[in-house]
Amino acid sequence: xxxxxxxxxxxxxxxxxxxxxxxxxxxxxxxxxxxxxxxxxxxxxxxxxxxxxxxxxxxxxxxxxxxxxxxxxxxxxxxxxxxxxxxxxxxxxxxxxxxxxxxxxxxxxxxxx
Amino acid sequence: xxxxxxxxxxxxxxxxxxxxxxxxxxxxxxxxxxxxxxxxxxxxxxxxxxxxxxxxxxxxxxxxxxxxxxxxxxxxxxxxxxxxxxxxxxxxxxxxxxxxxxxxxxxxxxxxxxxxxxxxxxxxxxxxxxxxxxxxxxxxxxxxx
Numbered sequence: 001x002x003x004x005x006x007x008x009x010x011x012x013x014x015x016x017x018x019x020x021x022x023x024x025x026x027x028x029x030x031x032x033x034x035x036x037x038x039x040x041x042x043x044x045x046x047x048x049x050x051x052x053x054x055x056x057x058x059x060x061x062x063x064x065x066x067x068x069x070x071x072x073x074x075x076x077x078x079x080x081x082x083x084x085x086x087x088x089x090x091x092x093x094x095x096x097x098x099x100x101x102x103x104x105x106x107x108x109x110x111x112x113x
Numbered sequence: 114x115x116x117x118x119x120x121x122x123x124x125x126x127x128x129x130x131x132x133x134x135x136x137x138x139x140x141x142x143x144x145x146x147x148x149x150x151x152x153x154x155x156x157x158x159x160x161x162x163x164x165x166x167x168x169x170x171x172x173x174x175x176x177x178x179x180x181x182x183x184x185x186x187x188x189x190x191x192x193x194x195x196x197x198x199x200x201x202x203x204x205x206x207x208x209x210x211x212x213x214x215x216x217x218x219x220x221x222x223x224x225x226x227x228x229x230x231x232x233x234x235x236x237x238x239x240x241x242x243x244x245x246x247x248x249x250x251x252x253x254x255x256x257x258x
Binding site: 073 | 126129130131133134137138139156196198214215238239241242243244246247248249250251252254255
């Protein structure tokens with residue numbers, strides 16, 4: 001069953017993930033994912049993982065990382081998990097991510113010719 | 114660039130890398146002592162490649178990127194890669210396969226790219242040592258073999 005717990009653009013990272021009334025036994029952590037973002041400018045969070053709703057867009061946590069790490073221009077950056085590119089404009093759920101994930105984030109290759 | 118100043122820039126950049134970054138990316142850092150970053154990219158099912166960034170005169174000059182096998186020998190040929198970053202032809206200066214990407218010394222000294230000097234990229238986002246290494250890694254991930 002797919003449950004949509006909160007609006008994707010809520011912006012309240014690390015915030016609440018409410019249980020649905022018709023599934024009172026479900027713990028809220030079932031709707032969360034633990035995320036760590038690595039860049040060569042540092043990691044976000046600095047220690048451990050941050051829990052966010054699986055219904056959040058990946059771009060939200062990347063925006064948090066950009067701010068925390070004082071990154072200036074990430075417009076060409078690509079996010080990967082286990083070497084596979086993910087779509088930041090989709091939710092963690094839609095990207096097939098769950099549990100505990102480490103996102104590698106950095107500039108996309110360019111050049112050749 | 115005075116070598117001491119170059120070393121300060123180098124050490125500052127490499128010092129910001131999270132301690133677990135390399136392991137989490139499948140990188141094996143053989144050397145990160147100025148002026149060399151010797152990093153091996155590994156991934157299950159792939160033949161590893163070592164990229165050795167020689168950062169003499171950083172950041173007046175971009176790093177020279179040497180392509181090596183796991184044993185540290187220069188590669189004479191490259192595995193397939195669709196990005197165009199890893200060029201299997203002989204570079205006019207080194208005579209070896211090279212990295213054809215802005216941010217590598219071999220790119221900016223190649224006759225095809227003399228109109229795209231390093232000075233146009235230096236200090237811009239995406240051209241720190243970590244960024245250059247990350248871009249090489251991203252390109253390598255898209256290859257095979």
